Amino acid sequence: MEDLFRLFEELPRQGPGSFSATKRALEAAKPLLKNPVVLDIGCGTGKQTTDLASLLPGARIIGTDVYPGFLQKLRNWSAENPEAAEIKPVAMSMFDPSVKPGSIDMIWSEGAIYIMGFSEGLQKWRSFLKPGGFLVVSEVTWLKDDIPDEIEQFWMKYYPAIKDIQGNIDAAVQEGFETVENFTLEREAWWEDYYSPIESSFSELEKLFKDSKIASEELKTLKTEMEMHRKYGDCYSYQFYILRKD
Ligand SMILES: C[S@@+](CC[C@H](N)C(=O)[O-])C[C@H]1O[C@@H](n2cnc3c(N)ncnc32)[C@H](O)[C@@H]1O
Numbered sequence: 001m002e003d004l005f006r007l008f009e010e011l012p013r014q015g016p017g018s019f020s021a022t023k024r025a026l027e028a029a030k031p032l033l034k035n036p037v038v039l040d041i042g043c044g045t046g047k048q049t050t051d052l053a054s055l056l057p058g059a060r061i062i063g064t065d066v067y068p069g070f071l072q073k074l075r076n077w078s079a080e081n082p083e084a085a086e087i088k089p090v091a092m093s094m095f096d097p098s099v100k101p102g103s104i105d106m107i108w109s110e111g112a113i114y115i116m117g118f119s120e121g122l123q124k125w126r127s128f129l130k131p132g133g134f135l136v137v138s139e140v141t142w143l144k145d146d147i148p149d150e151i152e153q154f155w156m157k158y159y160p161a162i163k164d165i166q167g168n169i170d171a172a173v174q175e176g177f178e179t180v181e182n183f184t185l186e187r188e189a190w191w192e193d194y195y196s197p198i199e200s201s202f203s204e205l206e207k208l209f210k211d212s213k214i215a216s217e218e219l220k221t222l223k224t225e226m227e228m229h230r231k232y233g234d235c236y237s238y239q240f241y242i243l244r245k246d
Pocket residue numbers: 013014015016017041042043044045046047048064065066067070092093094095109110111112115
């Protein structure tokens with residue numbers, strides 16, 4: 001597992017995302033937030049965490065990930081950017097975060113809730129929010145009704161719980177959230193900070209991790225993922241859901 005984390009450690013981000021999407025999602029919640037306490041779950045090396053810290057200088061942000069190595073980057077960034085919001089990096093699992101119930105104004109989680117499952121994550125994390133608190137997540141989502149077999153089979157293998165937009169909105173209602181806004185992550189955001197850096201150093205990565213079964217398998221999967229995205233990137237994307245606790 002350590003090899004898998006090392007593979008992703010040098011990337012600008014560990015999943016698809018962009019500054020403009022983070023900013024857009026924040027705009028939906030920002031007018032209602034005053035010096036909020038923000039919990040970023042599965043923050044990785046923290047690109048979106050540091051974007052939030054720049055956009056919300058009065059906030060207190062807790063950046064959490066299961067892999068402590070990622071969190072060092074957050075520490076370094078905070079030391080170099082004292083004018084931004086305070087970031088406290090904490091290594092913890094999203095399955096059982098040590099967070100006081102009702103203590104958080106906004107939970108943020110880009111590209112990570114799938115690890116628990118969308119509904120399971122919403123259910124577990126809801127209790128950490130203050131009444132009226134926000135939960136902002138991005139989740140891989142079908143964008144069309146008519147899905148070609150090849151891409152359907154791909155996602156059935158890697159994430160059979162994938163739903164369409166309405167399916168996720170319904171799941172959010174079921175778990176006690178209102179959907180304030182939702183929007184689709186732009187197609188280029190899969191490439192700029194994520195697939196392209198992997199693709200451009202692919203042979204070096206293959207050499208570097210040739211003795212690691214888990215990392216070599218992941219590289220193969222990433223190659224297929226990139227092919228699938230080139231072919232079918234109009235059928236699915238990360239959808240941002242800006243949810244408010246009822
Ligand atoms: C797809 S990455 C997304 C990272 C980051 N939010 C981004 O968008 O670049 C998923 C993240 O979840 C973390 N993760 C995996 N299992 C976890 C767990 N049980 N608890 C907390 N974080 C976990 C991984 O280490 C990784 O950083």
